Amino acid sequence: MATRTLGIIVHGATGRIGAAQHLANSLLPICAEGGLPVGGDRVMPRLMFVARNEAKLKAAAELAGAAWTTDLDAALCDPAYEVFCDAAATHLRPRVLEKAIAAGKHIYTEKPLAPSVREGQRLLQLAEARGVKHGAVEDKLGLPGLQKLARLVDRGFFGRMIGFKLEFGWWIFDGIETPAQRPSWNYKKSGGGGVIFDMYPHWRYVVEGLMGPIRRVAAVAATGTRERVDEAGQSYAVDVEDTGHALVELECGAVGVILSSWATRVRRDDLVVLHIDGTEGSAQAGLHRCFTQRSTEAPSTSAFSVSVDPGTDYCGQWREFDEPVSGVNPYRVGWEAFLRHVHAGEPMASDLRAGIRDIALAEACHRSISSRAWADMPKFS
Numbered sequence: 575m576a577t578r579t580l581g582i583i584v585h586g587a588t589g590r591i592g593a594a595q596h597l598a599n600s601l602l603p604i605c606a607e608g609g610l611p612v613g614g615d616r617v618m619p620r621l622m623f624v625a626r627n628e629a630k631l632k633a634a635a636e637l638a639g640a641a642w643t644t645d646l647d648a649a650l651c652d653p654a655y656e657v658f659c660d661a662a663a664t665h666l667r668p669r670v671l672e673k674a675i676a677a678g679k680h681i682y683t684e685k686p687l688a689p690s691v692r693e694g695q696r697l698l699q700l701a702e703a704r705g706v707k708h709g710a711v712e713d714k715l716g717l718p719g720l721q722k723l724a725r726l727v728d729r730g731f732f733g734r735m736i737g738f739k740l741e742f743g744w745w746i747f748d749g750i751e752t753p754a755q756r757p758s759w760n761y762k763k764s765g766g767g768g769v770i771f772d773m774y775p776h777w778r779y780v781v782e783g784l785m786g787p788i789r790r791v792a793a794v795a796a797t798g799t800r801e802r803v804d805e806a807g808q809s810y811a812v813d814v815e816d817t818g819h820a821l822v823e824l825e826c827g828a829v830g831v832i833l834s835s836w837a838t839r840v841r842r843d844d845l846v847v848l849h850i851d852g853t854e855g856s857a858q859a860g861l862h863r864c865f866t867q868r869s870t871e872a873p874s875t876s877a878f879s880v881s882v883d884p885g886t887d888y889c890g891q892w893r894e895f896d897e898p899v900s901g902v903n904p905y906r907v908g909w910e911a912f913l914r915h916v917h918a919g920e921p922m923a924s925d926l927r928a929g930i931r932d933i934a935l936a937e938a939c940h941r942s943i944s945s946r947a948w949a950d951m952p953k954f955s
């Protein structure tokens with residue numbers, strides 16, 4: 575068994591998602607296990623952390639036994655590092671990916687890949703011309719609840735798909751009396767913020783992965799919280815939407831709705847809930863749990879009563895689908911696929927092409943919002 579040491583630059587290593595998901599839940603455990611077995615070999619990551627805050631970066635790198643630098647260009651010049659992962663703020667992404675591709679690094683990127691389909695396609699062309707491998711984070715289908723829905727789909731549980739409702743979000747404080755739970759760039763156009771570009775890339779592969787291609791969308795957006803205070807205590811006007819809803823029509827004829835908001839207070843089973851209706855049955859999943867109701871189990875409801883509340887427990891009429899599913903962290907699943915792709919050329923389903931289609935849904939929503947009309951999902955060859 576040969577061990578290949580694979581140098582990986584993690585840009586945004588001290589950010590929320592870089593530190594928690596890419597490092598603590600994925601690359602650091604792979605390192606601690608002595609690398610990832612691939613075929614008869616092992617791929618052992620060798621990490622270089624890049625971020626802006628030197629003190630924070632140094633502390634994180636020393637704890638992880640990683641190299642570090644605040645100088646991205648210097649990191650990209652180092653031939654000992656073949657892979658570049660971008661987990662830094664969204665607005666920086668096209669520029670840093672372009673530099674990494676030019677330096678000949680294989681790239682693994684957070685979403686959204688770029689601020690537009692056109693920009694994403696340009697990055698793909700650059701990556702292909704330079705001959706580097708590429709991957710894009712698409713982690714949500716690895717959530718246990720959505721794995722259960724996928725299993726039901728595979729078994730034909732739903733029959734013909736009729737429709738769906740995907741609801742996501744919670745209240746993000748404005749930072750005035752209670753600290754905001756998300757970074758301020760999420761609420762600034764200049765930072766690549768807005769719930770549509772942040773969340774709809776996920777909803778593209780979730781919806782299409784479970785129910786097939788999206789044909790068109792009709793979207794609306796609103797800004798619930800208009801003033802916020804950032805990490806430095808400075809107040810700023812929010813210039814992007816924190817609420818973005820869409821009607822969705824699928825190629826198969828099923829229709830659905832996506833509700834996404836950081837200006838809503840949760841009264842539902844989970845932070846993300848996806849409900850799918852089919853001719854043979856329905857299922858609803860949260861992040862972890864999934865419940866089903868076959869057509870034969872549906873109650874025969876004829877009318878509602880305006881005078882008496884019968885106290886019906888509608889949720890109690892569902893059966894939990896609790897078959898065990900993979901407990902591996904979805905980010906780690908993505909990293910393992912990418913490491914196999916880089917080392918052994920194994921297929922990478924979530925590559926830049928997938929990342930481009932993810933942006934296409936967000937872009938279609940924005941087109942629909944500005945034209946106040948349905949917007950088609952583009953066809954990609």
Ligand SMILES: NC(=O)c1ccc[n+]([C@@H]2O[C@H](COP(=O)([O-])OP(=O)(O)OC[C@H]3O[C@@H](n4cnc5c(N)ncnc54)[C@H](O)[C@@H]3O)[C@@H](O)[C@H]2O)c1
Binds near residue numbers: 662
């Ligand atoms: N896949 C997912 O579910 C998921 C979830 C959250 C965030 N993300 C994505 O991950 C990325 C980071 O999000 P986050 O929530 O971790 O943000 P964050 O603000 O916590 O971290 C961003 C990182 O970028 C760095 N950074 C910010 N501005 C910079 C600048 N001007 N120059 C250099 N570095 C800069 C910060 O130092 C930090 O390390 C975003 O693109 C976001 O869309 C993905």
